[in-house]
Amino acid sequence: MKAAVIVFPGSNCDRDMAVAFERAGADVTMVWHKDTALPEGLDIVGVPGGFSFGDYLRCGAIAAKSPISASLVRHAERGGYVLGVCNGFQVLTETGLLPGALMRNANLKFICRPVDLKVETSASDFTSGYNAGDVISVPVAHHDGNYTIDEDGLAKLRGEDRVAFTYAANPNGSVGDIAGVLSENRRVLGMMPHPERAVDAMHGGTDGVAMFRSLAQGLVTA
Amino acid sequence: MKVRVDVMLKNGVLDPQGEAVRHALGSLGFDGVSGVRQGKVIELDVAEGTDEATIKDMCEKLLANTVIESYQVHM
Numbered sequence: 170m171k172a173a174v175i176v177f178p179g180s181n182c183d184r185d186m187a188v189a190f191e192r193a194g195a196d197v198t199m200v201w202h203k204d205t206a207l208p209e210g211l212d213i214v215g216v217p218g219g220f221s222f223g224d225y226l227r228c229g230a231i232a233a234k235s236p237i238s239a240s241l242v243r244h245a246e247r248g249g250y251v252l253g254v255c256n257g258f259q260v261l262t263e264t265g266l267l268p269g270a271l272m273r274n275a276n277l278k279f280i281c282r283p284v285d286l287k288v289e290t291s292a293s294d295f296t297s298g299y300n301a302g303d304v305i306s307v308p309v310a311h312h313d314g315n316y317t318i319d320e321d322g323l324a325k326l327r328g329e330d331r332v333a334f335t336y337a338a339n340p341n342g343s344v345g346d347i348a349g350v351l352s353e354n355r356r357v358l359g360m361m362p363h364p365e366r367a368v369d370a371m372h373g374g375t376d377g378v379a380m381f382r383s384l385a386q387g388l389v390t391a
Numbered sequence: 392m393k394v395r396v397d398v399m400l401k402n403g404v405l406d407p408q409g410e411a412v413r414h415a416l417g418s419l420g421f422d423g424v425s426g427v428r429q430g431k432v433i434e435l436d437v438a439e440g441t442d443e444a445t446i447k448d449m450c451e452k453l454l455a456n457t458v459i460e461s462y463q464v465h466m
Binding site: 226227230234262263268269270272273274275276277315317318342 | 404405407408411452453454456458459
């Protein structure tokens with residue numbers, strides 16, 4: 170699996186994501202936001218967590234208009250895989266690759282702790298290593314993770330089995346307890362919790378490993 | 392030429408920050424504040440003759456997230 174991780178000014182989970190991909194056997198290239206092209210032959214692009222551009226204007230809004238982001242959108246439109254975590258999820262909604270938006274947490278607090286996530290679907294290369302209904306523990310660390318989408322959009326997500334993860338106990342006010350959503354072609358996943366921070370016993374848990382492992386296996390045979 | 396853009400959360404989108412401000416006003420003794428909505432004002436300094444359509448294009452592409460926000464342009 171050939172992966173790239175985009176680095177914006179203010180990204181702070183880029184190396185964690187690269188390590189998670191590498192441990193799953195991926196060849197990882199870091200790509201600076203001012204680059205205009207992604208490396209050739211990529212299977213997946215990681216959009217990492219952090220505070221790109223200081224969260225100015227709206228979280229992820231400036232990053233979504235960075236030079237590299239046009240290439241990211243083209244990669245996804247060609248059927249390439251994209252994983253956006255935390256700020257990366259915010260960037261993906263701002264680019265329009267994923268529906269909805271992420272607003273300030275309902276309790277206005279920055280939340281930083283492990284949460285239980287329910288795997289809602291195993292029908293994607295991101296989640297095929299889990300069983301639907303599994304509960305996994307993955308850390309969250311965000312101030313703006315309150316997922317919102319209109320009723321029609323929510324019905325569409327549910328009808329198309331595109332809610333990847335929900336919170337067992339909603340920490341941030343997200344509609345439908347949604348923690349992560351898939352694109353129509355199921356090749357773009359955005360999620361607020363950090364699977365890349367749950368890939369080593371020293372992280373306190375390894376429930377994120379199955380995601381990177383299933384990607385490595387799925388994308389090799391794809 | 393100065394242009395002002397007001398960006399507000401759309402009606403129906405819950406505004407947790409506005410709610411917090413409303414509670415704070417109540418605790419200061421300001422009774423009867425039944426709602427607070429918080430938005431932002433963006434001032435642009437643009438070339439003379441820039442038309443409203445261009446400003447609206449800026450709003451659609453960057454200044455507002457039209458999934459959750461509405462905007463008003465004041466030329």
